[in-house]
Amino acid sequence: MSEEAKTDDQSGVDRGLIAMFLKxxxxxxxxxxxxxxxxxxxxxxxxxxxxxNERKPR
Amino acid sequence: xxxxxxxxxxxxxxxxxxxxxxxxxDFILVGGLAAVIQGAPVxxxxxxxxxxxxxxxxxxLLAFLKSVDAxxxxxxxNLVEPKERDLSGKGHVLLTTRIGPLDILAVIEGGRTYEDLxxxxxxxxxxxxxxxxxxxxxxxxxxKTSTDPKDxxxxxxxxxxxxxxxxxxxxxxxxxxxPKE
Numbered sequence: 237m238s239e240e241a242k243t244d245d246q247s248g249v250d251r252g253l254i255a256m257f258l259k260x261x262x263x264x265x266x267x268x269x270x271x272x273x274x275x276x277x278x279x280x281x282x283x284x285x286x287x288x289n290e291r292k293p294r
Numbered sequence: 295x296x297x298x299x300x301x302x303x304x305x306x307x308x309x310x311x312x313x314x315x316x317x318x319x320d321f322i323l324v325g326g327l328a329a330v331i332q333g334a335p336v337x338x339x340x341x342x343x344x345x346x347x348x349x350x351x352x353x354x355l356l357a358f359l360k361s362v363d364a365x366x367x368x369x370x371x372n373l374v375e376p377k378e379r380d381l382s383g384k385g386h387v388l389l390t391t392r393i394g395p396l397d398i399l400a401v402i403e404g405g406r407t408y409e410d411l412x413x414x415x416x417x418x419x420x421x422x423x424x425x426x427x428x429x430x431x432x433x434x435x436x437x438k439t440s441t442d443p444k445d446x447x448x449x450x451x452x453x454x455x456x457x458x459x460x461x462x463x464x465x466x467x468x469x470x471x472x473p474k475e
Contacts, residue, residue, distance in 0.1 A: 247450040250335070254455050258333040258462065262418050266308045269330045272337040273305050273394075 305394040308421075310341050310362070313393070315423035317358035320346035322411050324402060324428045329448070331418065332430045334455040336448055340395035344428075345381070346408045347400060352381045355398070362391040403436040430456045 257265060307327060314321060323331070326338025345355055359376055366374040367388045376398075380387045387398040401407050414432035418425045434452050437445045 247454070249450045249454045251454060251458070253335045254333065254451070254458055257335040258455070258458055260333075262331045262420065263308075265330050265333065266311075266327070269327065269337055270306055270308055273307065273339055276337070276339070277305060 307338075307341050307394050310391065310394045310396060311425065312421050312423070313362065314341075314343070314358060315420065315425060317354055317361070319355050319358055320348070320351045320408070321355075322408060322415055322426045322428055324399070324411075324433070325397070326448075328427045328433055329430065329452055329455070331425075331427055332416070332455065333459065334430070334448075334452050336451060340397055342397045342399060344399050344402055344406075344408050344411055347382055349382075352378060355381055359389065359391070362393055364389045364391045364396065366390075367395065403439055406436075430459065 257268075260268070311323070311327075321343040323341070324344055325340075325342030326336055327341055329336055330338060345351060356376070356378060364376055366376065367390050368374065376387055376389060381398065381400075384400045386400070389396045389398065402411075411428060411432070412426075414429050415426040416429045418427055430452060434449065434456060437449050437452065440446070
């Protein structure tokens with residue numbers, strides 16, 4: 237294993253993911269973040285509703 | 295997300311940035327979104343800006359905030375609109391708007407203001423406007439001193455992003471927008 241790869245393993249950074257993001261334009265990166273934002277909010281909402289239903293007496 | 299009295303009816307951080315630029319507000323994009331735009335694969339839930347505190351700019355910023363129904367993010371349900379004195383002070387104003395959360399910072403790490411940070415920005419052409427973004431190198435320098443666990447966690451990702459950028463475009467890469475391949 238190269239020294240560079242070892243460093244990568246130690247830091248736990250996904251270098252391929254960074255390379256992928258660097259191939260995108262700033263606008264595309266922003267859209268990717270906005271999509272992630274909306275997905276996170278949707279999942280949190282689903283989770284909250286699930287928890288609320290769990291607490292309801294049957 | 296706990297945002298107190300209200301929550302965004304939609305979240306579109308790109309639109310929030312675009313609307314700020316359209317309103318003619320002088321600001322520097324800092325924080326997570328500045329890192330995202332420069333290629334760091336992190337996710338952020340708000341827009342962080344450092345604004346010029348000139349009276350004219352504060353007036354433009356206040357008008358913009360009114361147009362997006364901005365209110366302070368609070369733990370209670372009170373709806374408190376930001377005031378002129380909030381934006382001309384030295385603190386952080388954390389807001390919820392119709393199109394996403396917005397943090398307005400008078401100063402960031404080390405007491406740096408808009409004027410202090412200007413020389414460390416990169417200008418990006420964003421939807422027909424010039425968007426000033428704090429450069430990745432300065433973001434890393436500032437995050438090194440941060441005590442926020444989130445910042446510490448992100449630091450290796452930011453450093454590796456800068457390393458790859460410099461490898462690809464050289465050390466002067468941040469003087470202009472990175473080309474899309």
